[in-house]
Amino acid sequence: MQDDGTTPVAYDPCRPIHYVLRPGNGPVGGEDLIHDAVDRVAEVTGLQFVYDGATAERPFDDRQPYQPERYGDRWAPVVVAWETEAENPTFVSGVIGEAGSQGVSIGDGPRVLVTGGVSLDGAAFIELLATPGGAAVARAVVLHELGHLVGLDHVIDAGQLMYPTTSTVPDFAPGDLTGLVALGSGECEPDL
Numbered sequence: 001m002q003d004d005g006t007t008p009v010a011y012d013p014c015r016p017i018h019y020v021l022r023p024g025n026g027p028v029g030g031e032d033l034i035h036d037a038v039d040r041v042a043e044v045t046g047l048q049f050v051y052d053g054a055t056a057e058r059p060f061d062d063r064q065p066y067q068p069e070r071y072g073d074r075w076a077p078v079v080v081a082w083e084t085e086a087e088n089p090t091f092v093s094g095v096i097g098e099a100g101s102q103g104v105s106i107g108d109g110p111r112v113l114v115t116g117g118v119s120l121d122g123a124a125f126i127e128l129l130a131t132p133g134g135a136a137v138a139r140a141v142v143l144h145e146l147g148h149l150v151g152l153d154h155v156i157d158a159g160q161l162m163y164p165t166t167s168t169v170p171d172f173a174p175g176d177l178t179g180l181v182a183l184g185s186g187e188c189e190p191d192l
């Protein structure tokens with residue numbers, strides 16, 4: 001939230017969110033799984049996403065939000081990667097996805113999300129997709145992580161997709177959608 005405690009910290013809805021994918025480690029069809037989930041988030045938030053192709057970078061690790069040598073004179077794109085337990089030790093504990101975004105502001109102005117990362121446990125998704133009904137759960141997990149990416153936190157209502165643990169909720173539920181609509185309706189910040 002912004003300092004007022006009620007306005008969400010969101011991406012600028014007036015410019016597309018660029019994203020890149022680090023190849024490797026993922027399940028068969030993993031790239032489509034990500035693009036389809038991104039399309040769903042675009043549909044419910046109104047935010048626009050643009051896929052910029054592959055990257056050699058991985059998410060997090062004190063990543064700089066501005067990397068002109070790699071991405072040109074703009075905010076670095078969101079990085080999505082299928083990762084190993086060695087790359088993301090959080091996965092050892094049974095977590096299979098992690099995501100978040102970085103916010104910046106000018107002076108006392110509102111904080112605006114400009115880039116972020118999504119880390120998905122490649123081995124866990126390969127296993128999950130081999131189980132009956134696994135494809136729907138895999139999609140739900142990616143949607144949950146993209147919910148974090150655009151600014152949603154966890155909720156205590158198990159009927160929402162943003163409940164912390166994997167459940168039978170296959171897609172964003174009404175509470176999730178209320179938050180996502182708010183996150184797609186931030187202020188335009190052309191000076192950032």
Ligand SMILES: [Zn+2]
Nearest residue numbers: 144148154164
């Ligand atoms: Zn979560």
